[in-house]
Amino acid sequence: MERIQADAVLVGAGVMGATLATLLQQLEPGLTVLILERLEQVAAESSAALNNAGTGHGANCELNYTPIGAHGGPNLHKALAINGAYEQSLQFWAALVEQGVLSGPGTFLHQLPHYSLVWGEEEVAALAQRQQHMAALPQFAGMAFSRDHRALWDWLPLVMEGRSAGEVMAATRYGRGTDVDFGALTESLVHWLQRQPGVELRLNHALHKLRRRADGGWRLDVDQGGKRVQVDSPFVFLGAGGGALLLLQRAGVPEARGYAGFPVSGQWLICQTAPLIDRHWGKVYGKAPVGAPPMSMPHLDSRWISGRRGLLFGPYAGFSGKFLKHGSWLDLPASVRPHNLLSMVGVGLRERRLVGYLLQQLGQGPKERLASLRRFLPQARPEDWRLAVAGQRVQIIKQEPGRGAQLKLGTELVATGDGSLAALLGASPGASTAVTIMVDLLRRCFPQRFQSGHWPQRLAQLLPYDPATAGPDSASALAQCRQRCDTILGLREV
Ligand SMILES: Cc1cc2nc3c(=O)[nH]c(=O)nc-3n(C[C@H](O)[C@H](O)[C@H](O)COP(=O)(O)OP(=O)(O)OC[C@H]3O[C@@H](n4cnc5c(N)ncnc54)[C@H](O)[C@@H]3O)c2cc1C
DSSP: OOEOOOSEEEESSHHHHHHHHHHHEEEETTTEEEEEEESSSSSSSSSSSSGGGBBBOOOSSOGSSBBOOOOSBBHHHHHHHHHHHHHHHHHHHHHHHHEEEEEEEGGTEEEEEEEEEEHHHHHHHHHHHHHHHHTTGGGGTTEEOOHHHHHHHHHHHHHHHOTTTTOOOEEEEEEEEEEEEEHHHHHEEEEEEEEHTEEEEEETOOEEEEEEOOTTTTEEEETTTEEEEEEEEEEEEOOGGHHHHHHHHHTTTTTTEEEEEEEEEEEEEEEEOHHHHHHEEEEEEEOOOOOGGGGOOOEEEEEEEEEEEEEEEEEEEOOOOOSTTTSTTTHHHHHHHHHHHHHHHHHHHHHHHHHHHHHHHOOOHHHHHHHHHHHOOOTTOOOEEEEEEOOOOEEEEEEETTTTEEEEOOOEEOOOTTTEEEEOOOOSSGGGGGGHHHHHHHHHHHHHHHSSSSSSHHHHOOOOOOOTOOOOTTTHHHHHHHHHHHHHTOOOOO
């Protein structure tokens, strides 16, 4: 049996694992890092371009990030946090482009306007109020609102075709939106990582089991096409996407108790008619239907996949027992434990609207899917669109003190008290916030390096603008940061 040792083992070669490995190499080039990936290529699960929506989530126009607050106006707390996290990602990518780690940001990043789109007087009024609050902040300055059909024609001609002049609708437009091919980004990061002396990538290596060693580190049983490989390391990151929950449970750590997972699958309609693709420019977000998980809000997206511009609509949600797109139907039953069974039943009973929504989505055929698309594109024809399967999301169910079992819709970093093991659960806002999440992981798992080492200074070089600590001059600091990133990343409004 082959035996390997590494300073850090990262399980999963998606955008999270690749980001963490790159951060570790930037902070401590001498560390040996082993990346284990069960598939024969990197970024083939949620991080693959077709498996996610490719939104650079700056929380500009995604209505689910600005719920109505107690005062009746939009609550911007979450939107500001996500926006700040995305600025961190842009800064990191800019630093990597400057160093030549990432070549050609145009291979994974494009700027285009983001829109929110609503119908009916009540929603139009709420959107106008949202725009007033947001445009007053430096993060969202320049956001425009209109309910005038002429302006809407100007912004979204394909969306406006075939509508009656009296239809009550409105949109907000924010020019500094982005589309990200997270698959291409991951591949570029891994390409650089493989050229670093301390980094090794092992494809077709699936982590099967892990257990604590007497010295506090971890011993991993890895399956390589039927052959067993044993890996020892003082630090393990379970960046296995939907597979992370099962691995965390197998580690037998108390921090895993009370967590369960609920898989939600997705589908897109993909446009295959070039003139339609050319006539739409932007990412347009509607409102999630009643009972739907917020990330199921429908959107019509200009997308770049492997360098080619396309047009996608969706997602249509569904149910599958798999935790990964290339996973097993037994994933869900395998995740049920005595400590999470009641949480799952409790959430299932309480979230009846979500269950009803998923059943309704499952029952959708081509006719119903076309009807949803026609809400956005009244003149859509079935022959211009084909159906494709998106990635799997595993929503977290968590037992919370005093609140019982809760369905969590965000991402959650779980780490052992000694920082030797960390896992990332959940999927939203996901890839866009990878840098902030991974920096958080480093702070939690390597506190001593932040107290007495050079990591804080090096991080400050990579991420000079920190939205969390920006002082009274934050507007000008943000403007400066954006100008620098835009120049390096080739972002400009078109
Ligand atoms: C439908 C959909 C739309 C989305 N839209 C967006 C969006 O618009 N913007 C955004 O920012 N985010 C979006 N996300 C979320 C985003 O895709 C994820 O947050 C992100 O890709 C997660 O990256 P990851 O590296 O954790 O997981 P993944 O990319 O899934 O990678 C995990 C890797 O681990 C490997 N693995 C699993 N088990 C094992 C094992 N036992 N041993 C070894 N390797 C293993 C897998 O093969 C895989 O390669 C979306 C997700 C979905 C599903």
